[in-house]
Amino acid sequence: MSHAATEPQNGNVWLMHAARLFALAIVLGLLFVASRFTPSSQDAFSVISGVGLLLLAGMLMSDLLEVIGLPHLTGYIFAGILTGPHVLHFVDHATVETLQPVNTLALALIALAGGAELKIDLLKQGFRGLAWATGLHGTIGVVAMTGIFFVAASYIPFTRELSSTALIAVAILWGVLSTCRSPSATLGILAQLRPSGPLSRFALAFVMASDVVIVVMMTLALTLVRPLVEPSASVSLHDLEVLGHEILGSLSLGTTLGLLLATYLRLLGGRLLIPLIAMGFGLSEGLRYLRFDPVLTFLVAGFVVENLTKQGPKLMHAVEETGAVVYVVFFATAGAHLDVPLLKTLWPVALFLTSSRALITFLTHRLGARLANDEPIVQKWGWSPLVSQAGLTIGMGMLVARAFPSFGEGFRSLTIATVAINEIVGPVLFKFALDHTGETGKGTTSPLGH
Amino acid sequence: MTLLLAVLAIAYVGSMLMQGRALRGVGLPSGTEWVLLGFALGSHALAVVDRDLLAAFEPVAAVAIGWQAFALGARFGRPREERTETRSLVFGIVFSVLACSLVTACTWLALTLIPTLELLERMLISIGAGLVSSELTRHAVTWVVERYAARGPLASFVTGVSEGSAIVPLLGCAVPFALVAPPIEVAVPVWGFALMSLGLGVVLALMCAALISLEASGPRTWGVLLGAALLGTGISFRFGISPLAALFTLGLSLAALSKKSAELHAMLARTEHPVRLPILLLCGAHINLYVDQRFALVIAAAVVARIVAASMLAWPIGRASGSTKHETHSLIRSLLPTGAITMTIGLSFALRFPERVGAVVLLTAAAQTIFGELFGPLALRRALDSAGELPADSIPPPGPPPRRSRESVHGDRESSYVEGT
Numbered sequence: 001m002s003h004a005a006t007e008p009q010n011g012n013v014w015l016m017h018a019a020r021l022f023a024l025a026i027v028l029g030l031l032f033v034a035s036r037f038t039p040s041s042q043d044a045f046s047v048i049s050g051v052g053l054l055l056l057a058g059m060l061m062s063d064l065l066e067v068i069g070l071p072h073l074t075g076y077i078f079a080g081i082l083t084g085p086h087v088l089h090f091v092d093h094a095t096v097e098t099l100q101p102v103n104t105l106a107l108a109l110i111a112l113a114g115g116a117e118l119k120i121d122l123l124k125q126g127f128r129g130l131a132w133a134t135g136l137h138g139t140i141g142v143v144a145m146t147g148i149f150f151v152a153a154s155y156i157p158f159t160r161e162l163s164s165t166a167l168i169a170v171a172i173l174w175g176v177l178s179t180c181r182s183p184s185a186t187l188g189i190l191a192q193l194r195p196s197g198p199l200s201r202f203a204l205a206f207v208m209a210s211d212v213v214i215v216v217m218m219t220l221a222l223t224l225v226r227p228l229v230e231p232s233a234s235v236s237l238h239d240l241e242v243l244g245h246e247i248l249g250s251l252s253l254g255t256t257l258g259l260l261l262a263t264y265l266r267l268l269g270g271r272l273l274i275p276l277i278a279m280g281f282g283l284s285e286g287l288r289y290l291r292f293d294p295v296l297t298f299l300v301a302g303f304v305v306e307n308l309t310k311q312g313p314k315l316m317h318a319v320e321e322t323g324a325v326v327y328v329v330f331f332a333t334a335g336a337h338l339d340v341p342l343l344k345t346l347w348p349v350a351l352f353l354t355s356s357r358a359l360i361t362f363l364t365h366r367l368g369a370r371l372a373n374d375e376p377i378v379q380k381w382g383w384s385p386l387v388s389q390a391g392l393t394i395g396m397g398m399l400v401a402r403a404f405p406s407f408g409e410g411f412r413s414l415t416i417a418t419v420a421i422n423e424i425v426g427p428v429l430f431k432f433a434l435d436h437t438g439e440t441g442k443g444t445t446s447p448l449g450h
Numbered sequence: 451m452t453l454l455l456a457v458l459a460i461a462y463v464g465s466m467l468m469q470g471r472a473l474r475g476v477g478l479p480s481g482t483e484w485v486l487l488g489f490a491l492g493s494h495a496l497a498v499v500d501r502d503l504l505a506a507f508e509p510v511a512a513v514a515i516g517w518q519a520f521a522l523g524a525r526f527g528r529p530r531e532e533r534t535e536t537r538s539l540v541f542g543i544v545f546s547v548l549a550c551s552l553v554t555a556c557t558w559l560a561l562t563l564i565p566t567l568e569l570l571e572r573m574l575i576s577i578g579a580g581l582v583s584s585e586l587t588r589h590a591v592t593w594v595v596e597r598y599a600a601r602g603p604l605a606s607f608v609t610g611v612s613e614g615s616a617i618v619p620l621l622g623c624a625v626p627f628a629l630v631a632p633p634i635e636v637a638v639p640v641w642g643f644a645l646m647s648l649g650l651g652v653v654l655a656l657m658c659a660a661l662i663s664l665e666a667s668g669p670r671t672w673g674v675l676l677g678a679a680l681l682g683t684g685i686s687f688r689f690g691i692s693p694l695a696a697l698f699t700l701g702l703s704l705a706a707l708s709k710k711s712a713e714l715h716a717m718l719a720r721t722e723h724p725v726r727l728p729i730l731l732l733c734g735a736h737i738n739l740y741v742d743q744r745f746a747l748v749i750a751a752a753v754v755a756r757i758v759a760a761s762m763l764a765w766p767i768g769r770a771s772g773s774t775k776h777e778t779h780s781l782i783r784s785l786l787p788t789g790a791i792t793m794t795i796g797l798s799f800a801l802r803f804p805e806r807v808g809a810v811v812l813l814t815a816a817a818q819t820i821f822g823e824l825f826g827p828l829a830l831r832r833a834l835d836s837a838g839e840l841p842a843d844s845i846p847p848p849g850p851p852p853r854r855s856r857e858s859v860h861g862d863r864e865s866s867y868v869e870g871t
Binding site: 016019020022023026027030031034036037038039043044045046047048049050051052053055056059060320321324325328 | 508509512513632634635636650653654656657660661663664668669670672673674676677678679680681682683684685687688689
């Protein structure tokens with residue numbers, strides 16, 4: 001997703017933007033004509049034009065919004081919101097649902113790239129900081145957000161009829177959910193800006209590690225709070241057994257997959273398009289069937305290719321080429337998926353919770369970074385990549401909804417509303433921090449210094 | 451679904467390998483074996499791939515044929531110094547128009563044998579048969595020229611004729627689709643729908659050209675091309691117009707409008723082969739033999755009409771090529787091979803007209819391709835041999851053909867593909 005736009009030679013920036021506006025007008029105009037003059041249909045061919053629209057509109061919008069300093073990812077999301085079912089309605093709900101496989105592919109690519117970016121040496125260097133940050137966010141962060149949710153409960157519609165013990169359970173779940181970050185948003189920003197420095201290294205390592213931590217924490221939370229919601233239930237160690245199976249299985253399969261990928265890359269070079277797509281679609285489904293975590297599996301596979309073989313650069317190149325297109329559709333679909341009417345209803349409480357989360361994240365991070373004696377840049381700005389939330393958080397919200405149907409739907413709606421805000425604000429904050437610290441615009445080296 | 455996916459993946463990998471050095475010259479010239487494999491797997495033979503599965507794959511097939519047409523269109527806009535000789539392109543267009551007209555007329559007459567046909571069906575079948583009979587596939591021509599290391603005016607000219615023959619059927623698809631375009635909220639005449647196909651391609655090309663001029667080559671250019679192709683395919687299907695005509699026009703116009711046409715050509719050429727064999731496979735799987743037996747006569751009429759068209763133009767083509775010693779009767783059969791474009795058009799008919807119209811047109815396409823495969827390549831070799839354009843030691847080696855130098859007049863295009871990969 002590197003920004004490959006030709007740099008203006010003679011300050012002819014406005015001509016470039018005019019061309020992009022012209023192109024965007026053509027794209028939207030064509031879809032307007034198609035939707036205005038043809039009977040509305042929800043067939044597969046609407047999906048085809050929908051993907052084309054999201055791809056083009058996402059790319060164009062990202063270029064246009066870059067003028068005011070917004071990251072590409074935000075442009076993709078705005079394109080999705082604009083063309084999606086709640087604004088222009090060029091892409092309808094059914095199309096957005098049909099595009100779920102693209103999300104699966106994108107998440108697989110993101111995890112592969114994330115794993116490949118994690119180098120053992122650099123992880124060792126930053127281990128102290130990572131350990132402090134992970135520990136404090138997982139304890140202070142969770143407790144603080146649990147308390148804030150509990151305090152705000154009277155303003156949250158779905159909690160009004162809950163018993164006090166059930167309310168505590170919901171608050172704990174919300175506290176855990178608040179520690180969820182967005183690997184996709186972080187990698188999206190890093191891939192666009194190609195920054196180099198301690199902040200980007202910290203962001204990458206922490207967000208990727210937190211992906212594993214959140215899975216464990218949420219499973220534990222779901223197991224432990226069940227007796228609070230359902231008094232007749234008891235804590236079952238079976239869930240932990242399942243979790244252990246999931247994590248160990250994912251690690252094993254990820255290692256095997258990484259070695260297979262490395263062998264393929266060594267024998268056949270960089271022709272990875274089909275294997276990547278096959279892995280993204282087919283293997284992800286297979287892993288789900290086996291109850292393994294696809295994100296963790298692909299993360300480990302990327303890590304293995306990067307750290308145990310010499311094929312890392314080839315993998316990164318192939319993932320970046322494929323991802324350049326897939327990420328646009330992924331984030332634009334996420335934008336189209338945003339429930340704007342729901343956000344209109346829940347925005348006051350969602351805004352309060354997201355602001356509180358941002359504040360808690362900021363304070364917890366400052367404390368952890370000071371205790372770990374991190375570099376000054378990380379101490380000052382390391383909280384900025386931790387604000388974004390996206391698909392992983394929504395996935396966790398759905399997990400809660402399935403586990404506790406009594407309040408699940410309300411919980412899920414609030415999750416979506418807060419993610420909508422964090423998804424838009426988070427990437428902007430992170431880009432601002434990277435720009436401010438001077439880590440952007442330093443050539444084409446990757447975040448971990450390849 | 452897994453099996454079909456696996457076979458499609460094999461076809462894709464096979465295409466990639468055959469595009470590169472490893473397996474070039476292996477397989478049949480027009481890729482007929484993939485059509486037959488698809489037919490064998492399809493619902494009307496072994497039924498490994500049933501109708502529901504094929505229906506589920508329709509969007510994939512639609513995108514693939516659209517992309518194929520896009521890549522073919524972009525070929526026509528190559529920079530002047532690499533472009534095929536104009537005269538041979540013109541002969542290709544003339545051959546294509548003649549073959550299309552003759553076959554359309556003959557099948558129209560032959561369809562009188564089936565009085566139950568409605569007028570519109572009769573028109574669609576005859577035009578469809580004409581369109582799938584008007585291509586001279588460059589794959590077969592290039593296969594022969596490369597395999598036997600042919601060099602000379604006749605080989606060069608026939609290659610050019612095969613290039614030119616693609617434009618008529620692909621643009622001509624706009625007409626039959628326009629005849630049955632579903633009603634929309636404003637009254638649009640048939641010719642309006644036909645022009646809409648072309649207009650859609652031109653508008654998208656304008657947009658692409660504007661965007662590509664701003665981008666360095668790379669993933670974002672791919673994003674623009676893919677986005678435009680998907681948008682064009684989706685909108686074509688929504689309006690019921692021909693995606694092939696729209697996407698071919700997009701490629702053609704983009705190559706003409708963009709300053710980076712050579713770069714675009716190189717990018718798209720890399721994708722053309724990997725898409726071709728999976729399309730042929732899907733074509734085969736869609737073939738339905740269970741149509742009224744009287745249609746066999748119609749298909750036979752189409753095959754005969756194409757032979758007549760080839761007979762009428764073989765002598766002028768031989769003369770125009772500048773070759774003085776060729777055998778005209780061999781050249782007639784050399785003009786018979788059809789292939790990827792023919793089958794792609796047949797598949798687009800089968801997707802748009804799932805009843806007997808689509809079935810008959812696709813069957814005609816398959817018949818022309820198999821018939822051409824049987825006689826065309828051998829005859830072309832003989833024609834080139836009689837014209838003295840084959841080297842004395844041109845007995846085909848058992849493995850892939852030797853690597854050709856870039857100076858080779860006839861191998862230029864394919865050699866440049868190899869470099870491009």
